[in-house]
Amino acid sequence: MAPSKTTLRSLDGVNKISTRSRAGLGLPENVNKGLVKIDKIIRGKRKAEGSPSKEKAVKRTALGDVTCTFNSYTNNTAQKPTDAKIIRVRKITVQSSKVLQSMKTVQKPIQNENLAPPPAPGGNKVVTRATIKHIHIHCPNQTAVKPKEVPKENVVGIGATTKKRLSNEFEKTEESLYSSALEEISNDSPHFDSKKRATRLSKASDDSSEQQSSSSTPNLSFVADQLQLKLNLGSHEVPEGVVNYDKENWDDIYQVSHYAMDIFNYYKEKEKDFPIGDYMDRQVCLTKWMRSLLVDWMVEIQESFELNHETLYLGVKLVDMFLDRVTVSKETLQLVGAAAMFVASKFDERIPPMIDDFLYICDGAYNRREMIRMETNLLKIIGFNLGIPISYRFLRRYARCAKVTMPVLTLARYILEFALMDYDTISLRDSLLAAASLYMALKMKKISDWTPTLEFYTGYKKEELKDTVFLLNRGIHKPPKSQIMTIRNKYSHRIFFEVAKTPLLSDHQLFSS
Structure with missing residues (x-):
């Protein structure tokens, strides 16, 4: 959702204000008086290129108009269709020579060319299934459509055997246990093998007995333990005096404690794959x-x-x-x-x-x-690689493991977000920036020092954070400039606990014991 009013700045520092139309936002008439002219934005419905016109509704049946062809064929038997494709279809029930009301079944096209030609229709007699074997269907304005092949049913007079069609898997018998929904295997079929079927049935009975015996005993925990042992998940040893945060939240599915440590270890390894050098020169x-x-x-x-x-x-x-x-x-x-x-x-x-x-x-x-x-x-x-480790994800993980309060985390976010504008931080590792900002927040809020728990989960000791902490501290000590006040104003709001107004500390105070 676009904002109602957004202040935009050009690169030379000149303020520009752009707003949407007054009609769409309900703004007063003099809202932009003396600033920037507002152009009314009218957005119509988008339409795909080449879409058909909706002035005329074009209707089309699935298999074309069959009735008009049959009537024309019965009324004019002297003329034979020569400029259209002819499809022979078996078994069509016709109630009248004028109106073709229903089509019972449509079978695949006849492939036997030695069949007798269709008899000549006569008058208004009722044509039954026994009298009509083949009918030429011809539509002068329709393209012949090949009917889909459907499975044969029990038809008297064609010599087909009676076969039972299963509706769902609950109606399967032993003979059709391995038959799919479209397979129909009879005893007379050349593909039927009684020995193979007996072997399959015996194997199926063995499998079912094993499943029943295994279902009686709960083995889900055993499978989970084996999977965890195979993937080596959560097997990280925690030193003495370190809070095992992942173990405390082991059953919380939202914490993904089984592989959270592996995820952030992978992130730290991927940091070297996205280097950024000093490009300003x-x-x-x-x-x-x-x-x-x-x-x-x-x-x-x-x-x-x-x-x-x-x-x-x-x-x-x-x-x-x-x-x-x-x-x-x-x-x-x-x-x-x-x-x-x-x-x-x-x-x-x-x-x-x-x-x-x-x-x-x-x-x-x-x-x-x-x-x-x-x-x-x-x-x-960038090589379409968007899986870049960012410092914000590291900060959230470290703060969660240290169990800090929300105001402390928000202050660390303010320090980290303010560092985005500092060009000197682009070559530093994101995990290091996150750890240094959290260290500064803990010291500024006078909560605690760098604990063994944070040292274990971040992988950085207190001495390794010193240079980065000094760099971030110099950034927030710079006097505010009116052109870049967005972050300060953002974190001065009560929603963010007004952390931007927190008293600053000197470098010596940050590293004093």
Whole structure:
């Protein structure tokens, strides 16, 4: 859902405000007086290209019009159809020569060419099944349709044997135990083998007896234990003095404690597959300040569209990966950010915004073709690999294992999200950034120090966090600038416990015992 009002900033710092139409949003007439002209957006129903016109309703039966052909054939026997395909069909019940009311059964086309020609129909006599064996069906305006082949039924006079058709699996007998729904096997069939059937029946009885004996004893726990032992799930040894968080939540299906540790160990191994270097020297048209403006604008998109925080972190990651590999101009930078958020929302959102919403949020600077082309180029550059480990997921895992309160976690999220605008953090590991932000939140809230539990689950000691903590602390100590106030205003709200107003600490206070 697009916002009613969104503040957009160009890369040179000039404020621009774009809004939707007054009629669609119920805004007053003077809402944009002196700012930006509002163009009324009228969106009609989209229609697929080449769709048929609905002025004339075209109706068509499944097998074509059979009645008109039969009447024309009975009335004019001298003329034979020569310009249309002829299909011979067995067994058609006709009540009258004028109206063909019902068709009992339709069998496959006759393949025997030595059959006698159809008798000449006469007058208005009632034609019965015994008198009609073959009927030429011809429609001058319809294309001949080959009837579908249906299984034969018990028909007197054709020499077919009587066969029983099973309706469902509960009506299966011993003779038809291995027959499918479309198989009909009789004793006279060449495919029938009494010895094979006896062997199958004996094997089936053995299997059923084994299943009954095994069902009497509960073996689900045994299978689960064997699967866990084979996959080596949850077998991580926890040192003494460390809270075994996964073991405490072992039966909680939402915690996935059986393989949560394996998931985040895999994430930490995958971090080296997504390196980002110092690309700003190669970007001749861009600066660090312009990147900070872009990230601030992406945070505003996340707030306006009410997207997940994972979408924001993935979008910023995609921007840095693209800029590390491709040189872009100043005018294209905002398009890269919009396309990155568009791709990230498709990956992480249940209902992602439409492309029109992203074009609207760009204030009409780009068209649909440019957005789709940038999205394609972005996916090609990153190799279509969107499974990038992001720091937000690491932070949530670490805070959960440490059992911190929601205000402490929100403060760590504020520090981590504020670091997105800092260009100096792009080359650091996401797991390290998450651990350092959580350490700062614990110290600023005066909760606790770096515990053995956090050291075990994060994999980082307190000394390893020192440089990263100093870098993040310098970032939040910078004086606020009016152009990039979105994150500060966001976390100053009471919904986020006003964590942006938490008193800051010096580097010495952060690492004092």
